[in-house]
Amino acid sequence: MGTRLAPVVRRGALGALVLLGSLCAIRLFPASRLALLEQTPSSWLSLDAALPPHDGRPEFILGMRQARHGHPSAGLQQVQVALRKSPRSAEYLLGVAEIRMNLGDPDGALEAARSAVAATPGDAMAHRVMGEMLLDLDQPDPALREFEAAVRMGPNDAMNQLALGRRLLVERGRVADARVALERAVSLAPSLVEARRELGLALLKYGEFERAETHLRSAVGADGTDAHALAALGAVLRRRVRSAVARSEAHELLERATRADLSDATALHELGMLHLDEGRCSEARTALERAVVADPTSQGAWLHLSQACARLGLPGPAERARARFRILAESQAALSTALSRIDRNPSSVSLHLEVARIYLRRSDYQQAEHHLGAAVELEPGNPVAKAAWSEYRRSHPNGGAR
Amino acid sequence: MSTIRRRAEFLTRLGRLLAPLVLFLAGCGGPQPNTPIGTAAVTAGFIVFEDVQPQSGIGFRLKASMSRPCGVLQTSGHPIAMIQADEDRLPDLVFGGSDRVELYRNLGGFRFQRVAESGLDRRAFWQGCAVADVDSDGREDLFLSGYRAAALYRGLGGDRFQEVTASSGVPPDAGGAWLTSAGFADVNGDQRPDLYVGGYLRLGHRDGVCEPLPGIRTACGPMDFEAERGHLFLNDGLYRFSDVTRPAGLWETHGRTLGVAWGDANGDGYPDLYLANDRMPGDLYLHPGARFRRKEGPSVPRFTNRAVESGVAVGPDGYAHAGMGVDWGDLGNTGRADLVVTTYQREATALYRSEPGGLFTDASFASGLGGPTMPFVGYGVRWADLDNDGFSDILIANGHPLHLAEQVEPGASYAQPFQLFQNRGDETFAEQRVCGSSLPRSLVGRALATGDLDGDGKIDAVMSDLEGPPLILRNVSEHNNHWVRFRLTGPRCPIGTKITVQTGSFRAVRTCNPGGSYLSSSDPGIHFGLGAVSRLEAIEAVWPDGHRLRIREVPVDQEFVLDSRWPSGSYQGPNQPPAPSFGG
Numbered sequence: 010m011g012t013r014l015a016p017v018v019r020r021g022a023l024g025a026l027v028l029l030g031s032l033c034a035i036r037l038f039p040a041s042r043l044a045l046l047e048q049t050p051s052s053w054l055s056l057d058a059a060l061p062p063h064d065g066r067p068e069f070i071l072g073m074r075q076a077r078h079g080h081p082s083a084g085l086q087q088v089q090v091a092l093r094k095s096p097r098s099a100e101y102l103l104g105v106a107e108i109r110m111n112l113g114d115p116d117g118a119l120e121a122a123r124s125a126v127a128a129t130p131g132d133a134m135a136h137r138v139m140g141e142m143l144l145d146l147d148q149p150d151p152a153l154r155e156f157e158a159a160v161r162m163g164p165n166d167a168m169n170q171l172a173l174g175r176r177l178l179v180e181r182g183r184v185a186d187a188r189v190a191l192e193r194a195v196s197l198a199p200s201l202v203e204a205r206r207e208l209g210l211a212l213l214k215y216g217e218f219e220r221a222e223t224h225l226r227s228a229v230g231a232d233g234t235d236a237h238a239l240a241a242l243g244a245v246l247r248r249r250v251r252s253a254v255a256r257s258e259a260h261e262l263l264e265r266a267t268r269a270d271l272s273d274a275t276a277l278h279e280l281g282m283l284h285l286d287e288g289r290c291s292e293a294r295t296a297l298e299r300a301v302v303a304d305p306t307s308q309g310a311w312l313h314l315s316q317a318c319a320r321l322g323l324p325g326p327a328e329r330a331r332a333r334f335r336i337l338a339e340s341q342a343a344l345s346t347a348l349s350r351i352d353r354n355p356s357s358v359s360l361h362l363e364v365a366r367i368y369l370r371r372s373d374y375q376q377a378e379h380h381l382g383a384a385v386e387l388e389p390g391n392p393v394a395k396a397a398w399s400e401y402r403r404s405h406p407n408g409g410a411r
Numbered sequence: 412m413s414t415i416r417r418r419a420e421f422l423t424r425l426g427r428l429l430a431p432l433v434l435f436l437a438g439c440g441g442p443q444p445n446t447p448i449g450t451a452a453v454t455a456g457f458i459v460f461e462d463v464q465p466q467s468g469i470g471f472r473l474k475a476s477m478s479r480p481c482g483v484l485q486t487s488g489h490p491i492a493m494i495q496a497d498e499d500r501l502p503d504l505v506f507g508g509s510d511r512v513e514l515y516r517n518l519g520g521f522r523f524q525r526v527a528e529s530g531l532d533r534r535a536f537w538q539g540c541a542v543a544d545v546d547s548d549g550r551e552d553l554f555l556s557g558y559r560a561a562a563l564y565r566g567l568g569g570d571r572f573q574e575v576t577a578s579s580g581v582p583p584d585a586g587g588a589w590l591t592s593a594g595f596a597d598v599n600g601d602q603r604p605d606l607y608v609g610g611y612l613r614l615g616h617r618d619g620v621c622e623p624l625p626g627i628r629t630a631c632g633p634m635d636f637e638a639e640r641g642h643l644f645l646n647d648g649l650y651r652f653s654d655v656t657r658p659a660g661l662w663e664t665h666g667r668t669l670g671v672a673w674g675d676a677n678g679d680g681y682p683d684l685y686l687a688n689d690r691m692p693g694d695l696y697l698h699p700g701a702r703f704r705r706k707e708g709p710s711v712p713r714f715t716n717r718a719v720e721s722g723v724a725v726g727p728d729g730y731a732h733a734g735m736g737v738d739w740g741d742l743g744n745t746g747r748a749d750l751v752v753t754t755y756q757r758e759a760t761a762l763y764r765s766e767p768g769g770l771f772t773d774a775s776f777a778s779g780l781g782g783p784t785m786p787f788v789g790y791g792v793r794w795a796d797l798d799n800d801g802f803s804d805i806l807i808a809n810g811h812p813l814h815l816a817e818q819v820e821p822g823a824s825y826a827q828p829f830q831l832f833q834n835r836g837d838e839t840f841a842e843q844r845v846c847g848s849s850l851p852r853s854l855v856g857r858a859l860a861t862g863d864l865d866g867d868g869k870i871d872a873v874m875s876d877l878e879g880p881p882l883i884l885r886n887v888s889e890h891n892n893h894w895v896r897f898r899l900t901g902p903r904c905p906i907g908t909k910i911t912v913q914t915g916s917f918r919a920v921r922t923c924n925p926g927g928s929y930l931s932s933s934d935p936g937i938h939f940g941l942g943a944v945s946r947l948e949a950i951e952a953v954w955p956d957g958h959r960l961r962i963r964e965v966p967v968d969q970e971f972v973l974d975s976r977w978p979s980g981s982y983q984g985p986n987q988p989p990a991p992s993f994g995g
Contacts, residue, residue: 184757185820215757216785248759248776282727286777309729316722319770334729335719338692341731342665345690346634 065091069101076108084108099125099135106142115146126155133163137172144176147379150355152176160190167198175207184214195224202231206238213241218249229262236270239263244279247286259283267296274304281313293317301330306373308337340367358384358391365397374405456890458797458804458833460847460872464883468523471506471513475855475877476814476825478509482619483612483630484558484589485509486812487669488790488857490540491875492932493864493925495551496529496570500898500970502862502934503570504873506881507537507555516570521865521885530572535560539671542925542932543595543604546650547902554581556590556608565650580652581606581644589614589639594926596673596682597904598659598698598712600956603646604904607661607684609668610639629815633689633733638666641686645711655711663716665691669790672927673907674739674748676721677769682907682955684714685723687734687752692724697769722771723750723763727781732758736859736929739922740794740803742778743838746911746920751780753789753807753929756823760784760792760807764838780805780832783842787827788812791859791929795870799892799940801919802834808856808874808929826853829874829882847887854882862934868894868968870938875930893941893967897952899923901975907955910937910973912965914948917941941967962989 072087085108092101102125109118122139129135140155156173163169174190177183188211194204206228212221222245228238243262246255260283266276277300284293297314300307311334318327347364354360361384368377381401384394478485489509493502501517514529536558545552550566563579564572576583589611595604612619613636621631643659644652656662661684670687677683681698688694696714703712718724726732733755742749747765754760759781763771775781784807791808798804809827816823828851832840844851855877864871869886876882895912899905908923925935941947947965952973961979965971972986980989 185822189821216759216782218782248782278729285772307729308725309727312719312722312725312729316770316772331719338719338725338731342634342691349634 065094065098065101067091068094069104072108073104076111081108081111085112097128099129099132102128103135103138106138110142110145118142119146131162133159133161133166133169136162137169140172140176147375149176149180153180164193165197167194167201167204170194170197171201171204171207174204174211178207178211178214184211187211188215202228206235206241209238209245210241213245213248216248218245221245222249233265234269236266236273236276239266239269240273240276240279243276243283247279247283256283256287267299272303274300274307274310277303278307278310278313281310281317285313285317290317290320294321301333305333306337306371308334308341311337337371340370343367344371356387358388358394361387362394362397365401369401377401378405456798456800456888456892458831458843458846458886459888460850460884461887462847462850462852462882463521463885464880467521467883468518468525469504469506469515469880469883470525471508471515472880473508473875473877474879475509480618480620480628481630481814482621483632483636483812484536484614484619486630486814486855486877487538487591487611488877488930489875490537490555490930490932491858491860491873491881492540492542492553493860493862493873493934494542494553494566494932496526496566496568496572498568501866502864505531505540505553506875507540507557509536510534512537512555514570514572517864519865521883526570529570530567530574531564533560533562533574533576535562538590539592539608539930540932541593541595541606541608542935543606543904543906545595545604545646546648547603547904549900554593554595554606554608556593557585558589559584559587561585561590561608563650563652575650579650580647580654590641591669592671592926592928592930594671594673594684595904596684596906596926597955598643598682599645599703599710601646602903602956603648604906605646606644606652607641607671607673608644609641609671609686611667611669611689612636613639623813623819627815627818629813629819633667638691639668640664640666641668641671658711658713660713660715661696664688664694664696667691668694669735670737670752670927670929672737672739672750672924674750674922674924674927675907675909676723676739676748676750676765678747678765680909680953680955680957681712685718685737685739685750685752687737688731689733689735690731691734692718692731693734693737693752694718695721695723717769721769722773723752723761726754726761727759727773727775732761735788735790736792736808736927738792738794738927739924740805741920742774742803742834743836744802744919746918748922749774751792751794751805753784753792756788756811757785760789774838778838779840779842783832784830787830789830790857791874791931793859793861793872793928793933795861795872796834796894796938796940797831797870797886798833798888798890799869799894799942800834800836800890801892801917801940801942801944802836804834805832805840806830806859806861806872807832808854808859810855810857810877824853826855826878828853829856829859850884852882854879856882857929858931859928860931860933862936863896863938863970866970868896891943893943893945894939895941895947895950895965895967896936896938896970897950897973898936898970899952899973899975901973901977903954903956903958903975905935905954905975908937908952910939910950910952912939912941912947912950914944914946917944936970 068087069091072084076084088104102121106118106121122142126135136155137159140152143152159169160173170190171194174187177187191208205224209221209225225242239262243259246259263280277296281293281297294317300310311330315327315330344367351360361380365377365380381398385398475485490507492505496503503517504515506513512531514526515523539556541554550568552566553564555562561581563576565575591609591611593608598605642656643661645655665688667689668686672685673682679700681700684696686694695718697717699712736753739748749765750763752761759775762774762778762780764774787809788811789807794803807830811825816825831843831846833843858875861872871886872884874882905923911920921937925933949963951961963981965982977988978991980991
């Protein structure tokens with residue numbers, strides 16, 4: 010029995026080491042999407058002290074500290090020293106990736122992250138971190154594949170389910186899959202507030218307002234400044250109940266959300282609609298004007314802004330907002346069709362160019378740039394793609410930044 | 412008393428006794444007492460239905476999931492029409508399928524008999540329908556739309572029809588198009604009903620089957636195909652129609668149209684057209700109104716799409732939804748036409764409340780309709796005062812378009828329960844989750860038509876089930892509310908005629924609106940629930956061409972015929988011209 014168990018135990022210990030090492034690396038990552046990984050259940054971390062240090066760990070910790078305190082180059086040197094001692098450490102490789110990202114070297118960062126995944130191909134954590142990094146680099150499709158790999162390798166890890174669910178929630182037509190992953194994440198880690206928030210958002214899309222409210226209230230209870238949770242809870246209350254008290258609470262939540270994040274377009278749009286529902290057209294206009302500044306591609310915000318202006322007797326601004334809405338609405342169907350075709354044929358240069366043109370019409374320069382870039386990458390010698398890219402760069406020298 | 416009647420009454424009593432208890436146990440609030448309208452307090456009650464199909468004699472049934480292929484065409488639904496095929500004033504029923512049409516004669520008392528020699532013989536994949544007296548001969552005619560098929564049947568009376576498509580100007584093969592819902596309205600004021608028929612998708616040579624997940628072959632979505640667009644046919648008389656889509660300004664609709672409803676969106680008295688488009692913004696084409704002057708010879712009004720400006724193009728979040736069925740009604744007895752549009756799952760059924768000036772406000776969630784409809788895919792939808800309390804309730808037929816929905820999406824189901832929303836009288840609805848023994852039951856709902864099938868003053872409903880016989884919903888609600896109904900005759904096209912009833916401060920407006928819903932045609936009788944109002948001081952009917960008829964002192968709890976040739980005056984008796992003493 011003992012001889013049969015030994016390899017299992019060894020493998021388990023090794024797995025735990027890799028897992029914990031990765032966790033440490035993740036905990037050192039800066040804020041942004043990776044911050045969610047810091048909510049890892051504390052029971053895992055408590056084992057950390059009991060484990061023997063990795064070879065090169067002191068250099069790694071020193072390097073990461075330096076990097077996070079404004080000395081990324083020095084930090085990188087230290088982490089590379091650690092890496093020379095343990096060249097296949099996923100933890101150290103992910104550390105390099107993080108620092109390279111902060112140094113503005115996304116290619117180097119990606120290469121390091123890929124090395125981490127290659128070094129520990131069965132490590133769900135590495136895939137998940139890789140996915141987060143790809144998301145930061147605006148590569149949602151490969152990121153989704155990494156999250157799916159992470160869930161395949163670690164289906165009982167709430168963080169993997171959360172990362173996948175959150176990604177799916179913003180994918181076209183994947184809300185049902187997102188809901189499954191997020192339900193799983195919440196059942197695995199009921200205290201994982203972010204999972205509850207994301208599940209609340211999924212349930213809001215399903216119209217299951219009662220359950221959505223429960224999860225969102227716990228998210229707001231845990232972090233009263235979480236603008237997304239505040240906005241979502243306000244949205245639920247606006248839809249769910251018609252009492253004056255509930256509407257007043259919805260109003261307060263949405264106001265708080267807009268204070269917590271001054272550019273939260275969803276919260277501003279919801280607040281504008283609430284004002285509009287209740288006949289406060291001037292307040293609605295103010296909120297909706299902020300919403301369209303925060304997200305110029307929000308069809309709904311433009312539409313409701315035009316309605317608020319029309320009711321205020323301002324035909325000029327109403328017509329301008331309506332014209333903007335019309336462009337967005339009319340191009341939405343063409344965009345959906347073209348994106349579906351890209352899903353089926355992702356290497357088609359002409360499709361990427363078509364989608365880029367639609368995004369340009371919608372003034373969504375970030376997405377336009379993404380597809381123009383994809384077209385040029387797919388066929389660097391394609392004259393049409395090159396011309397489109399040059400034209401774009403000429404007219405948008407600052408790129409897709411709004 | 413017949414056994415059926417006794418059984419119905421027993422179930423009614425039982426339903427009435429049990430409904431509050433069941434509602435309480437189901438955890439849903441029952442309807443609240445309605446707001447009094449004027450001096451007439453309204454008696455609120457539960458709406459109770461009984462599915463009488465098994466004993467009705469209606470043997471028609473569908474089985475879409477057995478079709479090979481079972482694609483987007485096969486699961487899109489088939490027509491139901493309530494039509495006066497004979498002279499007994501009881502609505503008869505027409506059911507269409509993938510290869511046949513059947514007419515059932517209404518024998519009264521919810522007994523129906525299939526008419527073997529109806530003349531509705533053409534075999535095609537039928538989708539939608541519309542009913543009107545096309546030639547003003549006093550008999551209703553039937554238009555059927557389908558996949559690469561269209562048919563115009565002339566009503567001969569005596570449950571007989573004669574196909575006149577070939578000479579009508581409507582292409583029998585629909586020009587190869589996939590036609591869906593249809594509706595009649597007099598668009599040019601010549602007192603003849605004109606026809607709009609929606610177009611859905613261009614399947615080409617494809618079978619409409621896709622593989623959303625490996626190994627699961629089920630219906631494709633609307634965005635997998637090019638959009639088809641609809642047509643407006645002008646009635647030239649003598650069963651001749653001209654396609655005037657382009658001169659009428661209707662050639663640039665968004666297409667992918669599933670629902671078609673004529674209504675007066677801006678209150679100018681002229682027919683406007685709403686198109687519910689699948690995954691596309693909805694279209695609201697406004698009639699030019701008084702600017703349109705009928706000239707000598709054929710003339711066509713030019714419609715303008717004002718969906719965006721009016722606020723009815725998209726759903727509550729500002730994005731295009733999957734528009735399915737559509738109907739015009741009056742949410743709060745304001746006299747203005749409000750609009751309901753059914754949608755796909757996870758989208759709220761849209762309720763657009765009409766405001767003065769032709770603007771609409773999204774009231775989907777504020778009305779209580781939005782939340783409960785989000786789990787379902789809605790198709791047929793009708794406004795109807797099902798409890799005769801003076802306010803229009805809403806009935807919705809639900810069912811998923813994918814026959815393998817359960818395998819494609821966790822939690823989804825092919826068959827879904829229909830939904831009943833009782834109007835509280837304060838511009839909100841309460842979903843009535845129990846409305847009879849085992850009702851609402853799940854079905855793959857599509858078409859939905861309403862009308863009083865047994866003449867008892869309560870609106871009944873017929874709903875198609877893609878996987879079985881239709882649901883024949885007999886309204887067995889028990890209450891003391893009064894009602895009145897008007898059936899329009901005469902040479903003028905009755906569709907779009909508005910009737911206003913008034914007594915004291917109670918005032919309600921209803922429109923002759925047999926179209927709307929989804930692939931359906933309802934009974935054209937104009938029905939008013941009156942609550943406690945037991946006598947009407949006056950009624951006024953205004954035909955689309957502006958002709959008015961006013962009658963004073965009208966009794967209630969009856970159906971009346973109103974002939975557009977009658978003068979205004981005092982009530983003389985049922986179906987008799989009024990005495991011309993009233994300054995009309």
